[in-house]
Amino acid sequence: MILLSGAGLGFNKSRELGNRKKHLEMLMRMIILLKGEIRYGNTSLYDAFTGAAGKLEGKYREFFLNTAEEIKKKKGKPFGEIFRSCARESLDDQNFTREEKEKIFSLGERLGYLGMDMQLRQLQLLEEDVENEIQELNKDLKEKKKMYQSLGILLGILLAVLVA
Amino acid sequence: MSTYIKCKEVRYIEAEQIENLFAGNIRQLLMDAKLNYDKLYEIRLRVGRPLFLTYDGGECFLKRPGQEQYLVTREDLKETLEYVTGYSLYAYEDEIRQGYISVQGGHRVGVTGKVILDRGRIMGMKYISCINVRLAHEVQGCADSIMSYIRTQNWVANTLIISPPRCGKTTLLRDIIRQLSNGWADTQGLTVGVVDERSELAGCYQGIPQNDLGMRTDVLDCCPKSEGMQMLVRSMSPDVVAVDELGCEEDFKAVETVIHCGCKLIATAHGESLEDILDQPFFYRLMSEKIFERYIILGKNDQAGYLEGVLDENGRICLKQ
Numbered sequence: 001m002i003l004l005s006g007a008g009l010g011f012n013k014s015r016e017l018g019n020r021k022k023h024l025e026m027l028m029r030m031i032i033l034l035k036g037e038i039r040y041g042n043t044s045l046y047d048a049f050t051g052a053a054g055k056l057e058g059k060y061r062e063f064f065l066n067t068a069e070e071i072k073k074k075k076g077k078p079f080g081e082i083f084r085s086c087a088r089e090s091l092d093d094q095n096f097t098r099e100e101k102e103k104i105f106s107l108g109e110r111l112g113y114l115g116m117d118m119q120l121r122q123l124q125l126l127e128e129d130v131e132n133e134i135q136e137l138n139k140d141l142k143e144k145k146k147m148y149q150s151l152g153i154l155l156g157i158l159l160a161v162l163v164a
Numbered sequence: 165m166s167t168y169i170k171c172k173e174v175r176y177i178e179a180e181q182i183e184n185l186f187a188g189n190i191r192q193l194l195m196d197a198k199l200n201y202d203k204l205y206e207i208r209l210r211v212g213r214p215l216f217l218t219y220d221g222g223e224c225f226l227k228r229p230g231q232e233q234y235l236v237t238r239e240d241l242k243e244t245l246e247y248v249t250g251y252s253l254y255a256y257e258d259e260i261r262q263g264y265i266s267v268q269g270g271h272r273v274g275v276t277g278k279v280i281l282d283r284g285r286i287m288g289m290k291y292i293s294c295i296n297v298r299l300a301h302e303v304q305g306c307a308d309s310i311m312s313y314i315r316t317q318n319w320v321a322n323t324l325i326i327s328p329p330r331c332g333k334t335t336l337l338r339d340i341i342r343q344l345s346n347g348w349a350d351t352q353g354l355t356v357g358v359v360d361e362r363s364e365l366a367g368c369y370q371g372i373p374q375n376d377l378g379m380r381t382d383v384l385d386c387c388p389k390s391e392g393m394q395m396l397v398r399s400m401s402p403d404v405v406a407v408d409e410l411g412c413e414e415d416f417k418a419v420e421t422v423i424h425c426g427c428k429l430i431a432t433a434h435g436e437s438l439e440d441i442l443d444q445p446f447f448y449r450l451m452s453e454k455i456f457e458r459y460i461i462l463g464k465n466d467q468a469g470y471l472e473g474v475l476d477e478n479g480r481i482c483l484k485q
Contacts, residue, residue, distance in 0.1 A: 038254075038255075042255055043252075043255060044249065044250045044251075044252035044255040044256075045250060045251050045252045045255075046250045046252070047370075071250055071251060072250075073184075074184035074185070074247050074250075075184075076184070076187075076188045076191060076247070078246075079246070079251040111251070112246070112251035112252055112253065112254070113253070114253070114254065115253075115254045115257065116254045116255075116257070118254070119254055
């Protein structure tokens with residue numbers, strides 16, 4: 001039982017790593033879609049979010065649709081606030097670090113302001129950050145996954161020996 | 165089978181839709197004022213000046229309870245612009261260059277500030293210091309009394325509506341389009357193509373007409389009149405082409421294209437009378453060629469939309485008030 005728990009812990013940590021990569025890739029997709037909508041369609045944020053939502057899935061789709069809905073309501077809130085609260089609602093439980101979350105959640109404070117170049121530049125900056133994160137993660141993803149799994153099994157064996 | 169849709173005067177404005185365009189402070193003032201939006205025509209915001217309304221035929225300004233009149237701040241304007249553009253000022257650069265933004269409901273938000281020029285061409289606007297929200301004004305049925313002069317069972321007249329500014333020519337043209345399109349009395353409805361260069365006729369929001377222009381009407385929004393008229397003739401085969409405010413040389417060339425393609429034309433022009441517009445050589449030529457078969461003259465009176473008379477192609481009176 002102890003052996004299995006230790007192994008489970010290791011496998012879970014390894015799965016988390018895989019999930020994190022998936023989430024970062026999804027985030028990247030989200031940024032690229034948003035950039036495309038704004039650059040090629042010259043669309044408003046509402047149209048950009050609704051347009052891109054159709055090509056996303058799960059929590060990201062929910063986030064885009066909620067943000068668009070809040071923009072449409074025009075309840076007198078700054079866009080940064082709308083974006084942050086919708087992001088927190090949908091993306092808080094995704095596998096991002098605290099620093100990454102802050103970067104994503106604060107994007108809304110820099111969108112909608114000034115001209116088209118400014119919007120694209122802001123999205124570009126975030127895209128580059130996420131790209132770096134993915135590259136870093138990819139570097140030793142396989143090794144790390146294997147290491148977590150092995151460590152888990154070893155921990156299980158160690159604990160089992162100690163208890164016995 | 166033609167359909168006759170009963171004409172009625174309508175002006176339905178959603179209060180929330182208007183209030184939500186404004187910055188928090190102004191939104192609150194409008195809500196507290198408990199206005200009848202059917203009587204509201206304009207809301208003007210100027211930095212450092214009171215908040216003016218054109219309301220119930222007069223002008224008034226709003227103030228906070230127990231205080232002096234409210235003076236609009238630059239922040240109010242900035243915030244208002246954010247809401248008007250849906251937090252997307254960058255997507256409205258072309259509209260701002262033209263000086264106005266059309267919003268949901270067919271209302272129009274005019275802006276003024278410092279114009280940025282590049283080799284004499286307007287590139288944009290900064291330091292926006294005035295916003296004027298003009299509420300859509302649609303008076304269905306206002307063309308009832310003149311329809312019989314421009315449309316019979318088998319005939320539609322090339323028509324020019326002549327009127328000084330703010331006397332209702334666009335409102336009248338809009339209702340003529342609607343009635344021609346839907347079918348008037350026992351006449352068949354016609355396909356109408358509208359070139360709405362300044363989004364005033366249809367009041368399109370995201371390409372969808374917010375004003376009722378009838379069920380057989382195709383609208384080219386924000387398109388220059390001269391090009392738009394030719395595009396419509398080529399692509400939409402309209403029975404009637406309608407445009408607002410003919411004026412420049414290119415417009416007249418396009419008018420000739422429309423007429424020679426067998427389409428009918430309903431247009432408007434700025435002027436006090438037929439003689440007034442005949443001072444312009446292009447109108448003089450159109451008159452001498454008897455292109456327009458009806459001239460509808462609107463005049464200044466206590467209220468907009470006063471019909472002075474209807475003239476035929478020779479300038480003879482068909483109807484006089």
